[in-house]
Amino acid sequence: MTPNPRTICIDVDNTLGDYTGALRRYVQDRWGDKYTCPDPTDYDFSWTPGWPFTGRPDRFRKVHSKAVDNGLYELELAYPHADEALRLIHDAGWRIIIATARKDDGGALPVWLADNHIPYDGIHYGDKLDVRASVLVDDRPDTIRAGVAAGLHVFKPAHEYCQWGGGIVFRDWMDVPCLLEVL
Ligand SMILES: [Mg+2]
Numbered sequence: 001m002t003p004n005p006r007t008i009c010i011d012v013d014n015t016l017g018d019y020t021g022a023l024r025r026y027v028q029d030r031w032g033d034k035y036t037c038p039d040p041t042d043y044d045f046s047w048t049p050g051w052p053f054t055g056r057p058d059r060f061r062k063v064h065s066k067a068v069d070n071g072l073y074e075l076e077l078a079y080p081h082a083d084e085a086l087r088l089i090h091d092a093g094w095r096i097i098i099a100t101a102r103k104d105d106g107g108a109l110p111v112w113l114a115d116n117h118i119p120y121d122g123i124h125y126g127d128k129l130d131v132r133a134s135v136l137v138d139d140r141p142d143t144i145r146a147g148v149a150a151g152l153h154v155f156k157p158a159h160e161y162c163q164w165g166g167g168i169v170f171r172d173w174m175d176v177p178c179l180l181e182v183l
Contacts, residue, residue: 007133008134008135020039
């Protein structure tokens with residue numbers, strides 16, 4: 001399949017917004033300082049020590065669901081400069097598709113994007129490769145690897161758990177417009 005030119009597909013959780021920080025705030029509000037809640041060392045949070053669900057994927061899912069019920073997605077902070085970077089990208093003529101594998105979003109995403117001043121042309125739920133974008137921005141190792149294998153330009157944040165599978169790391173969202181200029 002030919003990718004759509006100048007189309008960028010952007011993941012939400014831990015790519016555009018700080019899911020880890022929002023979950024950490026939920027856990028520490030609920031359990032105080034009992035858990036240190038460090039940055040995850042694996043995409044699967046339950047592999048990271050210091051969280052209430054460490055070693056228990058089933059419990060992670062329960063804590064996540066409870067946190068979502070308590071407004072986790074609404075309280076997620078956009079990463080610094082994401083709005084500014086995406087405005088530059090959009091003004092340069094790129095089509096921006098926000099994509100998420102969330103199944104429990106409940107309509108929170110469009111409101112969150114508006115609240116955080118994120119420009120976009122469409123929202124896609126499900127497999128990111130179905131967007132047929134020319135550029136993919138994501139933190140999930142399996143998706144990064146699939147994007148690279150499909151011949152997409154893949155950019156990824158600097159989280160420890162997504163440093164394998166190819167793609168180009170960015171440390172600040174303002175790096176992304178610069179990366180696009182050289183394509
Ligand atoms: Mg993600």
